[in-house]
Amino acid sequence: MDGYRKVLTRPGITPLMMLGTLSKIAIVAIPVVLNLGVVLGLGLGFGAAGMVIAAYAVGVGVGGPVQGRMMDKYGARPVLLVCAAAQVLFWGFGPVMPYGMLVVGAAGCGLLNLPGFSLLRLRLAVAIPEEQRHTAFALDAMTSNISYMAGPALGVVVATTVSSDASMRGLGLVIALTGVGLAVLNPQVRDAKGTATGGPGRRLKFRDWFTPALLPVLAATTATTLATAGYESAIVGGLRHSGQVEWAGLVLTVCGLCSLFGALIYGTLKRSPGFAVITGLVGLTTIIGGFATHDWRLLALAMVLPAALCSPAFAATGSAASELAPAGARGVVMGCYSTALTLGNSIGAPLSGAVQDEKGPVWAFAVVGLTSATLSVLALLGQSRLARRRAAEDQPPQVMANASA
Missing domain, CATH: 1.20.1250.20 (MFS general substrate transporter like domains)
Incomplete structure (x- = not known):
């Protein structure tokens, strides 16, 4: 601590x-x-x-x-x-x-x-x-x-x-x-030394702060809030479908406590996993909840992992966004981060509700989880591609010439 x-x-x-x-x-x-x-x-x-x-x-x-x-x-x-x-x-x-x-x-x-x-x-x-x-x-x-x-x-x-x-x-x-x-x-x-300029006499342009590296962070952020808003709706819908809706508040409280505990543990780590990995796990573990909607106790147990991972995912994406924000544009970058959070919340609950109406709560957990995991995979692929590009750009010209020969 x-x-x-x-x-x-x-x-x-x-x-x-x-x-x-x-x-x-x-x-x-x-x-x-x-x-x-x-x-x-x-x-x-x-x-x-x-x-x-x-x-x-x-x-x-x-x-x-x-x-x-x-x-x-x-x-x-x-x-x-x-x-x-x-x-x-x-x-x-x-x-x-x-x-x-x-x-x-x-x-x-x-x-x-x-x-x-x-x-x-x-x-x-x-x-x-x-x-x-x-x-x-x-x-x-x-x-x-x-x-x-x-x-x-x-x-x-x-x-x-x-x-x-x-x-x-x-x-x-x-x-x-x-x-x-x-x-x-x-x-x-x-x-302290930051201004709204990217250097002497030059104002920051859109491409100076909205970089390709920011896109995976925003995608992973949206994936996390999509999953959490979606599984909260699916928990209520699933327990209502099984005649146990009176336990929905308790299950959601368990999710909140697990999320709090997950953040507490995450903050003590010396080195944190990549944000895309954590958000992907949130999506994948959300799917498990669909198999436990018939019993509120099993559902509470099934939601321990996704709930415990969601706060570390928020912390990891928030930290990543702040690291990518240049001096003079931190506010607008973190504002875009907040918009990504709002976007996921705006998609997750309606998507979960629509699937519940058409296919039932089991499919709601599956669709929400897979959608979140897919966005996280795209974020991870984007990160990997940018890392390879940076590695290629950092190679000395002679090394690159030898490699091409």
């Missing part, structure tokens, strides 16, 4: 982790609060709620790189204050908005969502030396796990025991307060 101590004792990291975790708890509650706001507050169906959540997800996907670029140029504080103000407006007026305006507002909410996840990763990328970075990103994955376990549950409790209006306004208040707190802390997200 000495690695975690070294990370947390760095100046400003502990308060940032605490505020960042609180902001994450609020952010991950947004979809369920929007859902209940439409269903309970407006009296509409889940299909209408899905449109609002989809608009929010599109906003998040577009806003991640844009916010990252703004942080590269102006630092964290201005972005945090603008986002906090936008969240106050949306969540303050959200309960009285008509449905059409709520859809548009949700897209704006996503576009100006508080960058709690990306801000923490950016700060870790700048402040933590490369040899400790996988430990730092494992710690980030653990805080994300805690957020996913607490945030949606709290949103449901407030919406169902108080009111959907209270849950929306309360959520907005928490997001705004954490945003202001982070702005006061003003974490340095730019390298």
Whole structure:
């Protein structure tokens, strides 16, 4: 655990982790609060709620790189204050908005969502030396796990025991307060010598930061969230199909605890496996769950491996993305990373649900797992091809001439 101590004792990291975790708890509650706001507050169906959540997800996907670029140029504080103000407006007026305006507002909410996840990763990328970075990103994955376990549950409790209006306004208040707190802390997200240029007098161009090496990282990131969102949906669907849906919450809790434990172990490793290998294993082990849907105890046991691997996969891809981000473009690269996370979440659950409707939960686990594993294999092949190209470029001209002769 000495690695975690070294990370947390760095100046400003502990308060940032605490505020960042609180902001994450609020952010991950947004979809369920929007859902209940439409269903309970407006009296509409889940299909209408899905449109609002989809608009929010599109906003998040577009806003991640844009916010990252703004942080590269102006630092964290201005972005945090603008986002906090936008969240106050949306969540303050959200309960009285008509449905059409709520859809548009949700897209704006996503576009100006508080960058709690990306801000923490950016700060870790700048402040933590490369040899400790996988430990730092494992710690980030653990805080994300805690957020996913607490945030949606709290949103449901407030919406169902108080009111959907209270849950929306309360959520907005928490997001705004954490945003202001982070702005006061003003974490340095730019390298001390980093600017928005790639050298004297030259601004970074798109190809300077969106390199071929980044594509496998983004593919593996999407693969991981596709698998996790997909198997969560398949767990609920599978237990409902077998008449044991009342145990779904417990099985998902087991998954969350296994994921937390997996991140804890991963952070203590001296050397981490390649990110594409870990994400591929997440996909392949997800398939096992399809053979255990008839008994919630067997399903919980079957999900131990994929759940325990998902946080290390997030930590590995996050660390890899940060290493590829050049000074002056860390924000936009990590913003693209956040978009890849959102893309996987947006694909995984609908894909799992569609397969369940057509073929049943067993096939949902299989399709989600194989799709995730296929993306990971493509990422691994892309990595290998780039490594071979770099090795060929590094060879001296005489060696290459002898080889061709």
